[in-house]
Amino acid sequence: MNFNDTPEGFRSGFVSFVGRPNTGKSTLTNALVGEKIAITANQPETTRHPIRGLVHRKDAQIIVVDTPGLHRPRTLLGERLNEAVKDTYADVDLIGFTIPANEKIGPGDRWILDAVRNVSPKTKILGIVTKADRVSRDLVAAQLMAVHELLDGKSEVVPVSATSGENIETLIEVMTSQLPEGPKFYPDDHLTDEDSDTRISEAIREAALAGLKDELPHSIAVEVDEILPDPERNGVLTVHAIIYVERPGQKDIIVGRNGQRLGRIIHNSRKDIIKILGQNVFLDLRIKILKNWQSDPKALNRLGF
Template identity: 75%
Template sequence: MNFTDTPDGFRSGFMSFVGRPNTGKSTLTNALVGHKIAITANQPETTRHPIRGIVHREDAQIVVVDTPGLHRPRTLLGERLNEIVKDTYSDVDVIGLCVPADEKIGPGDRWILEAVRKVAPRTPLLGIVTKIDKASRDEVAAQLVALHELLGENAEVVPVSARSHEQLDVLLDVVTSLLPEGPRFYPEDHLTDEDVETRIAELIREAALSGLRDELPHSVAVEVDEILPDPEREGVQNVHAVIYVERPGQRRILAGPDNRRLRRIVYQARPAIMELLGTNVYLDLRMKVLKNWQSDPKSLGRLGF
Protein backbone atom coordinates (compact mmCIF):
# COMPACT_ATOMS: atom_id res chain seq x y z
CA MET A 1 0.00 0.00 0.00
CA ASN A 2 1.27 3.49 -0.85
CA PHE A 3 1.83 5.60 2.25
CA THR A 4 -0.72 8.12 0.96
CA ASP A 5 -3.44 5.42 0.93
CA THR A 6 -5.21 5.52 4.27
CA PRO A 7 -8.23 3.76 5.75
CA ASP A 8 -11.49 5.54 6.48
CA GLY A 9 -11.37 7.64 9.62
CA PHE A 10 -7.56 7.89 9.60
CA ARG A 11 -6.27 11.02 11.31
CA SER A 12 -3.06 12.93 10.73
CA GLY A 13 -1.57 16.21 11.77
CA PHE A 14 1.09 18.14 13.61
CA MET A 15 1.38 18.68 17.35
CA SER A 16 3.89 20.72 19.26
CA PHE A 17 4.94 20.83 22.89
CA VAL A 18 5.25 24.20 24.58
CA GLY A 19 6.63 24.96 27.98
CA ARG A 20 9.40 26.58 29.92
CA PRO A 21 12.92 25.38 29.10
CA ASN A 22 13.81 22.03 30.66
CA THR A 23 10.24 20.80 31.17
CA GLY A 24 10.93 17.48 29.43
CA LYS A 25 9.69 18.31 25.92
CA SER A 26 12.59 16.69 24.06
CA THR A 27 12.60 13.59 26.26
CA LEU A 28 8.87 13.22 25.68
CA THR A 29 9.32 13.62 21.92
CA ASN A 30 11.91 10.84 21.87
CA ALA A 31 9.70 8.56 23.98
CA LEU A 32 6.67 9.02 21.72
CA VAL A 33 8.65 8.45 18.52
CA GLY A 34 10.44 5.47 20.06
CA HIS A 35 13.81 6.69 18.86
CA LYS A 36 16.24 9.41 19.86
CA ILE A 37 15.77 12.30 17.44
CA ALA A 38 16.13 15.22 19.86
CA ILE A 39 19.09 15.78 22.14
CA THR A 40 18.54 16.19 25.86
CA ALA A 41 20.60 17.90 28.55
CA ASN A 42 20.17 19.22 32.07
CA GLN A 43 20.61 22.80 30.89
CA PRO A 44 17.65 24.93 29.82
CA GLU A 45 17.35 26.08 26.20
CA THR A 46 19.02 22.94 24.84
CA THR A 47 16.73 22.68 21.79
CA ARG A 48 17.53 25.32 19.17
CA HIS A 49 15.41 24.46 16.15
CA PRO A 50 12.16 22.62 15.49
CA ILE A 51 12.66 18.85 15.25
CA ARG A 52 9.95 16.72 13.67
CA GLY A 53 9.42 13.17 14.86
CA ILE A 54 6.82 10.89 13.35
CA VAL A 55 4.58 8.62 15.43
CA HIS A 56 2.96 5.84 13.37
CA ARG A 57 -0.31 4.30 14.56
CA GLU A 58 -2.90 2.14 12.86
CA ASP A 59 -5.44 4.93 13.16
CA ALA A 60 -3.22 8.00 12.88
CA GLN A 61 0.09 9.56 11.97
CA ILE A 62 1.20 12.22 14.44
CA VAL A 63 4.06 14.54 13.55
CA VAL A 64 5.49 15.75 16.86
CA VAL A 65 7.36 19.04 16.54
CA ASP A 66 9.85 19.59 19.35
CA THR A 67 10.64 23.30 19.64
CA PRO A 68 12.93 25.51 21.71
CA GLY A 69 11.37 26.59 24.97
CA LEU A 70 9.68 29.98 24.91
CA HIS A 71 11.63 32.36 27.13
CA ARG A 72 12.37 36.03 27.67
CA PRO A 73 15.31 36.47 25.29
CA ARG A 74 18.65 37.96 26.32
CA THR A 75 20.36 37.72 22.92
CA LEU A 76 19.53 38.00 19.23
CA LEU A 77 19.65 34.19 19.11
CA GLY A 78 16.97 34.07 21.82
CA GLU A 79 14.77 36.48 19.87
CA ARG A 80 15.12 34.39 16.71
CA LEU A 81 14.36 31.16 18.57
CA ASN A 82 11.18 32.68 19.99
CA GLU A 83 10.10 33.76 16.50
CA ILE A 84 10.71 30.22 15.20
CA VAL A 85 8.63 28.81 18.04
CA LYS A 86 5.74 31.21 17.41
CA ASP A 87 5.79 30.42 13.67
CA THR A 88 5.62 26.71 14.52
CA TYR A 89 2.66 27.15 16.86
CA SER A 90 0.68 28.99 14.21
CA ASP A 91 0.96 25.97 11.87
CA VAL A 92 0.25 22.95 14.10
CA ASP A 93 -3.06 21.22 14.82
CA VAL A 94 -2.59 20.64 18.56
CA ILE A 95 -0.40 22.31 21.19
CA GLY A 96 0.57 20.51 24.39
CA LEU A 97 1.53 22.73 27.34
CA CYS A 98 4.11 20.83 29.41
CA VAL A 99 4.43 21.46 33.14
CA PRO A 100 6.63 19.23 35.36
CA ALA A 101 4.87 17.43 38.19
CA ASP A 102 7.54 18.48 40.68
CA GLU A 103 7.51 22.25 39.97
CA LYS A 104 4.70 24.63 40.87
CA ILE A 105 2.99 26.53 38.06
CA GLY A 106 4.34 30.07 38.04
CA PRO A 107 4.49 33.35 36.11
CA GLY A 108 6.67 31.78 33.39
CA ASP A 109 3.98 29.22 32.57
CA ARG A 110 1.29 31.92 32.46
CA TRP A 111 3.47 34.11 30.21
CA ILE A 112 3.94 31.19 27.81
CA LEU A 113 0.23 30.40 27.76
CA GLU A 114 -0.61 34.03 26.94
CA ALA A 115 2.01 34.07 24.16
CA VAL A 116 0.64 30.85 22.64
CA ARG A 117 -2.96 32.06 22.74
CA LYS A 118 -1.96 35.27 20.96
CA VAL A 119 -0.22 33.37 18.15
CA ALA A 120 -2.64 30.44 17.84
CA PRO A 121 -5.96 31.44 19.43
CA ARG A 122 -7.99 28.69 17.74
CA THR A 123 -5.56 25.78 18.10
CA PRO A 124 -6.67 23.13 20.64
CA LEU A 125 -4.59 23.23 23.82
CA LEU A 126 -3.78 20.07 25.76
CA GLY A 127 -2.29 20.08 29.25
CA ILE A 128 0.56 17.64 29.93
CA VAL A 129 1.97 17.07 33.41
CA THR A 130 5.45 15.67 32.77
CA LYS A 131 7.98 13.85 34.96
CA ILE A 132 5.33 12.16 37.13
CA ASP A 133 7.99 9.59 38.09
CA LYS A 134 9.65 12.38 40.12
CA ALA A 135 6.58 13.27 42.19
CA SER A 136 4.21 11.63 44.66
CA ARG A 137 0.63 10.78 43.71
CA ASP A 138 -0.65 13.71 45.76
CA GLU A 139 1.75 16.10 44.02
CA VAL A 140 0.69 14.80 40.59
CA ALA A 141 -3.00 15.14 41.50
CA ALA A 142 -2.47 18.71 42.72
CA GLN A 143 -0.59 19.62 39.55
CA LEU A 144 -3.34 18.16 37.35
CA VAL A 145 -5.91 20.33 39.13
CA ALA A 146 -3.69 23.43 38.86
CA LEU A 147 -3.04 22.90 35.15
CA HIS A 148 -6.71 22.27 34.48
CA GLU A 149 -7.58 25.54 36.20
CA LEU A 150 -4.91 27.35 34.17
CA LEU A 151 -6.14 26.04 30.80
CA GLY A 152 -9.88 26.11 31.46
CA GLU A 153 -12.55 23.54 32.12
CA ASN A 154 -12.80 22.32 28.51
CA ALA A 155 -9.10 21.40 28.21
CA GLU A 156 -7.88 17.82 28.46
CA VAL A 157 -5.03 17.25 30.94
CA VAL A 158 -2.84 14.11 30.88
CA PRO A 159 -0.09 13.04 33.32
CA VAL A 160 2.91 11.26 31.74
CA SER A 161 6.40 10.00 32.38
CA ALA A 162 8.66 9.87 29.34
CA ARG A 163 11.32 7.93 31.25
CA SER A 164 9.03 5.14 32.48
CA HIS A 165 6.66 5.44 29.46
CA GLU A 166 3.71 5.73 31.82
CA GLN A 167 0.53 7.08 30.18
CA LEU A 168 2.14 7.64 26.77
CA ASP A 169 -0.58 5.61 25.03
CA VAL A 170 -3.23 7.69 26.78
CA LEU A 171 -1.53 10.87 25.60
CA LEU A 172 -1.41 9.62 22.01
CA ASP A 173 -5.09 8.63 22.16
CA VAL A 174 -6.04 12.14 23.29
CA VAL A 175 -3.85 13.79 20.65
CA THR A 176 -5.31 11.56 17.93
CA SER A 177 -8.84 12.55 18.94
CA LEU A 178 -7.92 16.22 18.42
CA LEU A 179 -6.41 15.77 14.95
CA PRO A 180 -8.34 16.19 11.69
CA GLU A 181 -8.96 13.30 9.34
CA GLY A 182 -6.30 13.11 6.66
CA PRO A 183 -3.65 11.04 4.88
CA ARG A 184 -0.20 9.97 6.02
CA PHE A 185 2.41 12.63 5.39
CA TYR A 186 5.41 10.28 5.63
CA PRO A 187 6.19 6.63 4.80
CA GLU A 188 5.87 4.29 7.77
CA ASP A 189 9.64 3.77 8.06
CA HIS A 190 10.32 7.50 8.58
CA LEU A 191 11.16 8.66 12.11
CA THR A 192 12.19 12.25 11.36
CA ASP A 193 12.81 14.62 8.47
CA GLU A 194 16.01 15.99 10.02
CA ASP A 195 19.03 15.85 7.69
CA VAL A 196 22.01 13.75 8.74
CA GLU A 197 24.48 16.62 9.19
CA THR A 198 22.12 18.48 11.53
CA ARG A 199 21.55 15.35 13.62
CA ILE A 200 25.30 14.72 13.87
CA ALA A 201 25.95 18.34 14.90
CA GLU A 202 23.30 18.00 17.61
CA LEU A 203 24.79 14.74 18.92
CA ILE A 204 28.18 16.44 19.22
CA ARG A 205 26.62 19.42 20.98
CA GLU A 206 24.84 17.08 23.40
CA ALA A 207 28.17 15.48 24.33
CA ALA A 208 29.77 18.92 24.67
CA LEU A 209 27.01 20.13 27.01
CA SER A 210 27.51 17.21 29.39
CA GLY A 211 28.68 18.59 32.72
CA LEU A 212 28.69 22.26 31.68
CA ARG A 213 27.20 24.93 33.93
CA ASP A 214 26.30 28.59 34.02
CA GLU A 215 26.39 30.52 30.73
CA LEU A 216 28.81 28.34 28.77
CA PRO A 217 26.18 25.92 27.38
CA HIS A 218 24.43 28.80 25.59
CA SER A 219 27.71 29.78 23.92
CA VAL A 220 28.31 26.35 22.35
CA ALA A 221 27.39 25.74 18.70
CA VAL A 222 28.42 22.93 16.36
CA GLU A 223 28.80 22.84 12.59
CA VAL A 224 29.59 19.74 10.50
CA ASP A 225 32.04 20.62 7.73
CA GLU A 226 31.91 17.39 5.75
CA ILE A 227 31.33 13.65 5.89
CA LEU A 228 33.62 11.65 3.62
CA PRO A 229 34.56 7.97 3.15
CA ASP A 230 38.01 7.26 4.56
CA PRO A 231 40.32 6.76 1.55
CA GLU A 232 42.47 4.21 3.36
CA ARG A 233 39.99 2.33 5.57
CA GLU A 234 37.03 0.60 4.01
CA GLY A 235 33.74 1.01 5.87
CA VAL A 236 34.90 4.10 7.78
CA GLN A 237 33.34 7.54 7.45
CA ASN A 238 35.41 10.60 8.37
CA VAL A 239 33.24 13.22 10.07
CA HIS A 240 34.83 16.68 10.31
CA ALA A 241 33.11 19.13 12.65
CA VAL A 242 33.77 22.36 14.53
CA ILE A 243 32.62 23.42 18.01
CA TYR A 244 32.21 27.18 18.27
CA VAL A 245 32.38 29.18 21.49
CA GLU A 246 32.28 32.94 22.02
CA ARG A 247 35.46 33.62 23.99
CA PRO A 248 38.98 32.13 24.33
CA GLY A 249 38.35 31.37 28.01
CA GLN A 250 35.35 29.25 27.06
CA ARG A 251 37.49 27.35 24.60
CA ARG A 252 39.97 26.50 27.35
CA ILE A 253 37.19 25.32 29.66
CA LEU A 254 35.58 23.17 27.00
CA ALA A 255 38.87 21.64 25.86
CA GLY A 256 40.03 20.90 29.40
CA PRO A 257 43.60 20.29 30.57
CA ASP A 258 45.65 18.70 27.77
CA ASN A 259 42.46 18.54 25.65
CA ARG A 260 41.12 15.75 27.87
CA ARG A 261 37.59 17.11 27.87
CA LEU A 262 37.60 17.50 24.10
CA ARG A 263 38.67 13.87 23.75
CA ARG A 264 35.83 12.87 26.07
CA ILE A 265 33.36 14.71 23.85
CA VAL A 266 34.62 12.69 20.87
CA TYR A 267 34.38 9.49 22.90
CA GLN A 268 30.78 10.23 23.96
CA ALA A 269 29.50 11.44 20.59
CA ARG A 270 31.08 8.82 18.33
CA PRO A 271 28.89 5.78 19.22
CA ALA A 272 25.66 7.71 18.56
CA ILE A 273 27.03 8.97 15.24
CA MET A 274 28.05 5.42 14.30
CA GLU A 275 24.53 4.21 15.07
CA LEU A 276 23.05 7.00 12.97
CA LEU A 277 25.31 6.38 9.96
CA GLY A 278 25.38 2.59 10.33
CA THR A 279 29.14 2.47 9.88
CA ASN A 280 32.43 2.98 11.72
CA VAL A 281 33.32 6.63 12.21
CA TYR A 282 36.44 8.70 12.69
CA LEU A 283 35.38 11.96 14.35
CA ASP A 284 37.67 14.91 13.71
CA LEU A 285 36.55 17.59 16.13
CA ARG A 286 38.07 21.07 16.28
CA MET A 287 37.26 24.16 18.35
CA LYS A 288 37.08 27.77 17.22
CA VAL A 289 36.18 31.10 18.80
CA LEU A 290 33.37 32.94 17.01
CA LYS A 291 33.16 36.13 19.04
CA ASN A 292 29.72 36.88 20.52
CA TRP A 293 28.02 34.76 17.85
CA GLN A 294 24.71 34.70 19.77
CA SER A 295 24.23 38.43 19.11
CA ASP A 296 25.89 38.77 15.70
CA PRO A 297 23.47 38.54 12.74
CA LYS A 298 26.19 37.40 10.31
CA SER A 299 27.40 34.62 12.60
CA LEU A 300 23.84 33.50 13.34
CA GLY A 301 23.13 33.27 9.61
CA ARG A 302 26.27 31.21 9.11
CA LEU A 303 25.13 28.79 11.80
CA GLY A 304 21.63 28.49 10.35
CA PHE A 305 19.67 30.75 12.70
Protein backbone atom coordinates in the same frame (compact mmCIF):
# COMPACT_ATOMS: atom_id res chain seq x y z
CA MET B 1 0.54 0.02 -0.78
CA ASN B 2 1.25 3.72 -1.27
CA PHE B 3 1.75 5.51 2.05
CA ASN B 4 -0.96 7.96 0.99
CA ASP B 5 -3.50 5.10 0.80
CA THR B 6 -4.95 5.55 4.26
CA PRO B 7 -7.95 3.76 5.77
CA GLU B 8 -11.24 5.49 6.42
CA GLY B 9 -11.28 7.44 9.68
CA PHE B 10 -7.48 7.78 9.73
CA ARG B 11 -6.28 10.82 11.65
CA SER B 12 -3.11 12.82 11.12
CA GLY B 13 -1.68 16.15 12.08
CA PHE B 14 0.99 18.22 13.74
CA VAL B 15 1.38 18.54 17.50
CA SER B 16 3.74 21.12 18.95
CA PHE B 17 5.03 20.89 22.51
CA VAL B 18 5.51 24.26 24.19
CA GLY B 19 6.52 25.19 27.69
CA ARG B 20 9.26 26.72 29.72
CA PRO B 21 12.82 25.55 29.02
CA ASN B 22 13.67 22.22 30.66
CA THR B 23 10.12 20.94 31.11
CA GLY B 24 10.95 17.62 29.43
CA LYS B 25 9.73 18.33 25.90
CA SER B 26 12.67 16.68 24.13
CA THR B 27 12.63 13.60 26.38
CA LEU B 28 8.90 13.27 25.76
CA THR B 29 9.40 13.59 22.00
CA ASN B 30 11.95 10.76 22.06
CA ALA B 31 9.64 8.58 24.16
CA LEU B 32 6.73 9.08 21.76
CA VAL B 33 8.81 8.40 18.65
CA GLY B 34 10.52 5.41 20.26
CA GLU B 35 14.00 6.52 19.28
CA LYS B 36 16.31 9.37 20.22
CA ILE B 37 15.87 12.18 17.71
CA ALA B 38 16.11 15.20 20.02
CA ILE B 39 19.05 15.89 22.30
CA THR B 40 18.50 16.27 26.02
CA ALA B 41 20.59 17.98 28.68
CA ASN B 42 20.19 19.34 32.19
CA GLN B 43 20.64 22.90 30.99
CA PRO B 44 17.63 24.99 29.97
CA GLU B 45 17.31 26.14 26.35
CA THR B 46 19.01 23.00 24.99
CA THR B 47 16.72 22.67 21.95
CA ARG B 48 17.52 25.29 19.32
CA HIS B 49 15.30 24.50 16.37
CA PRO B 50 12.00 22.72 15.78
CA ILE B 51 12.49 18.95 15.42
CA ARG B 52 9.82 16.79 13.81
CA GLY B 53 9.39 13.26 15.10
CA LEU B 54 6.85 10.76 13.78
CA VAL B 55 4.48 8.58 15.76
CA HIS B 56 2.93 5.80 13.66
CA ARG B 57 -0.24 3.94 14.64
CA LYS B 58 -2.72 1.89 12.60
CA ASP B 59 -5.33 4.62 12.90
CA ALA B 60 -3.11 7.70 13.01
CA GLN B 61 0.12 9.45 12.17
CA ILE B 62 1.22 12.16 14.57
CA ILE B 63 3.98 14.58 13.66
CA VAL B 64 5.41 15.81 16.94
CA VAL B 65 7.25 19.12 16.74
CA ASP B 66 9.69 19.62 19.60
CA THR B 67 10.47 23.33 19.92
CA PRO B 68 12.89 25.46 21.90
CA GLY B 69 11.37 26.62 25.18
CA LEU B 70 9.76 30.04 25.01
CA HIS B 71 11.65 32.50 27.19
CA ARG B 72 12.37 36.19 27.62
CA PRO B 73 15.35 36.54 25.27
CA ARG B 74 18.69 38.08 26.27
CA THR B 75 20.41 37.78 22.88
CA LEU B 76 19.58 37.94 19.18
CA LEU B 77 19.76 34.13 19.17
CA GLY B 78 17.08 34.07 21.89
CA GLU B 79 14.87 36.38 19.85
CA ARG B 80 15.22 34.18 16.77
CA LEU B 81 14.48 31.02 18.75
CA ASN B 82 11.28 32.58 20.07
CA GLU B 83 10.23 33.59 16.55
CA ALA B 84 10.87 30.02 15.34
CA VAL B 85 8.64 28.68 18.12
CA LYS B 86 5.84 31.12 17.35
CA ASP B 87 6.02 30.32 13.63
CA THR B 88 5.77 26.62 14.47
CA TYR B 89 2.74 26.69 16.72
CA ALA B 90 0.89 29.09 14.47
CA ASP B 91 0.77 26.23 11.96
CA VAL B 92 -0.07 23.11 13.98
CA ASP B 93 -3.29 21.23 14.76
CA LEU B 94 -2.72 20.79 18.49
CA ILE B 95 -0.50 22.38 21.12
CA GLY B 96 0.77 20.27 24.01
CA PHE B 97 1.40 22.65 26.90
CA THR B 98 4.03 21.03 29.15
CA ILE B 99 4.36 21.71 32.87
CA PRO B 100 6.45 19.48 35.17
CA ALA B 101 4.76 17.69 38.06
CA ASN B 102 7.55 18.72 40.41
CA GLU B 103 7.42 22.49 39.83
CA LYS B 104 4.74 25.01 40.78
CA ILE B 105 2.97 26.90 38.02
CA GLY B 106 4.51 30.36 37.80
CA PRO B 107 4.45 33.63 35.87
CA GLY B 108 6.61 32.08 33.12
CA ASP B 109 3.95 29.46 32.39
CA ARG B 110 1.22 32.11 32.21
CA TRP B 111 3.39 34.27 29.96
CA ILE B 112 3.88 31.36 27.56
CA LEU B 113 0.17 30.48 27.58
CA ASP B 114 -0.73 34.09 26.74
CA ALA B 115 1.84 34.08 23.92
CA VAL B 116 0.38 30.84 22.51
CA ARG B 117 -3.16 32.19 22.61
CA ASN B 118 -2.14 35.48 20.99
CA VAL B 119 -0.35 33.80 18.09
CA SER B 120 -2.76 30.92 17.56
CA PRO B 121 -6.08 31.66 19.32
CA LYS B 122 -8.07 28.90 17.58
CA THR B 123 -5.61 26.03 18.04
CA LYS B 124 -6.62 23.36 20.57
CA ILE B 125 -4.45 23.10 23.68
CA LEU B 126 -3.76 19.86 25.55
CA GLY B 127 -2.27 20.03 29.04
CA ILE B 128 0.64 17.65 29.69
CA VAL B 129 2.04 17.20 33.19
CA THR B 130 5.55 15.86 32.63
CA LYS B 131 7.96 14.11 35.03
CA ALA B 132 5.06 12.41 36.83
CA ASP B 133 7.47 9.82 38.24
CA ARG B 134 9.31 12.48 40.26
CA VAL B 135 6.53 13.11 42.83
CA SER B 136 3.77 11.28 44.73
CA ARG B 137 0.37 10.45 43.22
CA ASP B 138 -1.24 13.11 45.41
CA LEU B 139 1.07 15.81 44.08
CA VAL B 140 0.48 14.66 40.50
CA ALA B 141 -3.27 14.92 41.09
CA ALA B 142 -2.87 18.41 42.56
CA GLN B 143 -0.81 19.51 39.55
CA LEU B 144 -3.41 18.09 37.15
CA MET B 145 -6.06 20.23 38.84
CA ALA B 146 -3.82 23.30 38.75
CA VAL B 147 -3.08 22.89 35.03
CA HIS B 148 -6.78 22.24 34.33
CA GLU B 149 -7.59 25.56 36.04
CA LEU B 150 -4.78 27.36 34.19
CA LEU B 151 -6.33 26.21 30.90
CA ASP B 152 -9.74 27.54 32.01
CA GLY B 153 -11.14 24.06 32.56
CA LYS B 154 -11.61 23.63 28.80
CA SER B 155 -8.75 21.27 27.95
CA GLU B 156 -7.86 17.70 28.77
CA VAL B 157 -4.78 17.21 30.93
CA VAL B 158 -2.64 14.05 30.85
CA PRO B 159 0.14 13.12 33.29
CA VAL B 160 3.14 11.33 31.79
CA SER B 161 6.61 10.10 32.58
CA ALA B 162 8.82 9.97 29.51
CA THR B 163 11.56 8.12 31.40
CA SER B 164 9.34 5.31 32.76
CA GLY B 165 6.91 5.30 29.82
CA GLU B 166 3.93 5.84 32.12
CA ASN B 167 0.83 7.02 30.22
CA ILE B 168 2.69 7.48 26.91
CA GLU B 169 0.10 5.37 25.07
CA THR B 170 -2.72 7.26 26.79
CA LEU B 171 -1.21 10.54 25.63
CA ILE B 172 -1.00 9.22 22.06
CA GLU B 173 -4.68 8.21 22.20
CA VAL B 174 -5.74 11.62 23.52
CA MET B 175 -3.65 13.46 20.90
CA THR B 176 -5.07 11.25 18.15
CA SER B 177 -8.64 11.99 19.24
CA GLN B 178 -8.01 15.72 18.85
CA LEU B 179 -6.47 15.58 15.39
CA PRO B 180 -8.46 15.93 12.15
CA GLU B 181 -9.06 13.09 9.72
CA GLY B 182 -6.39 13.14 7.06
CA PRO B 183 -3.74 11.24 5.08
CA LYS B 184 -0.31 10.00 6.05
CA PHE B 185 2.30 12.68 5.50
CA TYR B 186 5.31 10.33 5.74
CA PRO B 187 6.06 6.64 5.01
CA ASP B 188 5.84 4.25 7.95
CA ASP B 189 9.62 3.79 8.21
CA HIS B 190 10.30 7.50 8.77
CA LEU B 191 11.03 8.61 12.35
CA THR B 192 12.17 12.19 11.71
CA ASP B 193 12.63 14.66 8.89
CA GLU B 194 15.93 15.89 10.35
CA ASP B 195 18.86 15.68 7.93
CA SER B 196 21.93 13.73 9.04
CA ASP B 197 24.21 16.79 9.31
CA THR B 198 21.82 18.42 11.78
CA ARG B 199 21.49 15.24 13.83
CA ILE B 200 25.28 14.83 13.92
CA SER B 201 25.91 18.42 15.00
CA GLU B 202 23.27 18.04 17.72
CA ALA B 203 24.86 14.79 18.94
CA ILE B 204 28.20 16.56 19.28
CA ARG B 205 26.60 19.52 21.06
CA GLU B 206 24.84 17.18 23.50
CA ALA B 207 28.15 15.52 24.37
CA ALA B 208 29.80 18.93 24.76
CA LEU B 209 27.04 20.13 27.12
CA ALA B 210 27.53 17.25 29.56
CA GLY B 211 28.76 18.55 32.90
CA LEU B 212 28.88 22.22 31.89
CA LYS B 213 27.36 24.97 34.00
CA ASP B 214 26.53 28.69 33.93
CA GLU B 215 26.64 30.56 30.63
CA LEU B 216 28.99 28.32 28.64
CA PRO B 217 26.28 25.95 27.31
CA HIS B 218 24.58 28.86 25.54
CA SER B 219 27.88 29.85 23.92
CA ILE B 220 28.37 26.48 22.20
CA ALA B 221 27.38 25.88 18.59
CA VAL B 222 28.37 23.01 16.31
CA GLU B 223 28.71 22.85 12.54
CA VAL B 224 29.40 19.77 10.40
CA ASP B 225 31.98 20.83 7.82
CA GLU B 226 32.04 17.73 5.59
CA ILE B 227 31.72 13.96 5.64
CA LEU B 228 34.16 12.00 3.47
CA PRO B 229 35.17 8.36 2.96
CA ASP B 230 38.42 7.56 4.75
CA PRO B 231 40.91 6.44 2.06
CA GLU B 232 43.04 4.58 4.63
CA ARG B 233 40.17 2.77 6.38
CA ASN B 234 37.74 0.77 4.27
CA GLY B 235 34.11 1.32 5.25
CA VAL B 236 34.93 4.25 7.55
CA LEU B 237 33.63 7.80 7.11
CA THR B 238 35.54 10.82 8.40
CA VAL B 239 33.26 13.43 9.91
CA HIS B 240 34.87 16.88 10.05
CA ALA B 241 33.06 19.12 12.53
CA ILE B 242 33.65 22.37 14.41
CA ILE B 243 32.61 23.44 17.90
CA TYR B 244 32.24 27.22 18.13
CA VAL B 245 32.60 29.14 21.39
CA GLU B 246 32.64 32.87 22.02
CA ARG B 247 35.84 33.40 24.08
CA PRO B 248 39.32 31.84 24.46
CA GLY B 249 38.61 30.81 28.06
CA GLN B 250 35.60 28.81 26.88
CA LYS B 251 37.80 26.95 24.41
CA ASP B 252 40.12 25.97 27.26
CA ILE B 253 37.15 24.58 29.22
CA ILE B 254 35.94 22.49 26.26
CA VAL B 255 39.42 21.07 25.66
CA GLY B 256 39.88 20.32 29.35
CA ARG B 257 42.98 19.27 31.20
CA ASN B 258 45.35 17.47 28.81
CA GLY B 259 42.52 17.36 26.25
CA GLN B 260 40.47 14.99 28.41
CA ARG B 261 37.11 16.73 28.01
CA LEU B 262 37.50 17.02 24.25
CA GLY B 263 38.43 13.34 24.08
CA ARG B 264 35.30 12.46 26.05
CA ILE B 265 33.14 14.59 23.72
CA ILE B 266 34.56 12.77 20.68
CA HIS B 267 34.12 9.34 22.29
CA ASN B 268 30.53 9.92 23.44
CA SER B 269 29.20 11.67 20.32
CA ARG B 270 30.88 9.18 17.95
CA LYS B 271 28.60 6.41 19.26
CA ASP B 272 25.51 8.42 18.29
CA ILE B 273 27.00 9.41 14.93
CA ILE B 274 27.62 5.76 14.06
CA LYS B 275 23.93 5.06 14.73
CA ILE B 276 22.86 8.04 12.61
CA LEU B 277 25.06 7.12 9.61
CA GLY B 278 24.83 3.36 9.99
CA GLN B 279 28.56 2.78 9.64
CA ASN B 280 31.85 3.30 11.41
CA VAL B 281 33.19 6.86 11.65
CA PHE B 282 36.31 8.78 12.57
CA LEU B 283 35.39 12.11 14.15
CA ASP B 284 37.74 15.01 13.43
CA LEU B 285 36.53 17.68 15.88
CA ARG B 286 38.04 21.15 16.07
CA ILE B 287 37.23 24.14 18.28
CA LYS B 288 37.08 27.70 16.97
CA ILE B 289 36.31 31.05 18.57
CA LEU B 290 33.47 32.99 16.95
CA LYS B 291 33.28 36.11 19.07
CA ASN B 292 29.82 36.93 20.47
CA TRP B 293 28.12 34.77 17.82
CA GLN B 294 24.81 34.72 19.74
CA SER B 295 24.33 38.43 18.98
CA ASP B 296 26.01 38.61 15.56
CA PRO B 297 23.47 38.44 12.68
CA LYS B 298 26.06 37.20 10.17
CA ALA B 299 27.30 34.44 12.49
CA LEU B 300 23.72 33.38 13.29
CA ASN B 301 22.86 33.19 9.59
CA ARG B 302 25.97 31.12 8.94
CA LEU B 303 25.01 28.70 11.72
CA GLY B 304 21.45 28.36 10.44
CA PHE B 305 19.58 30.50 12.96
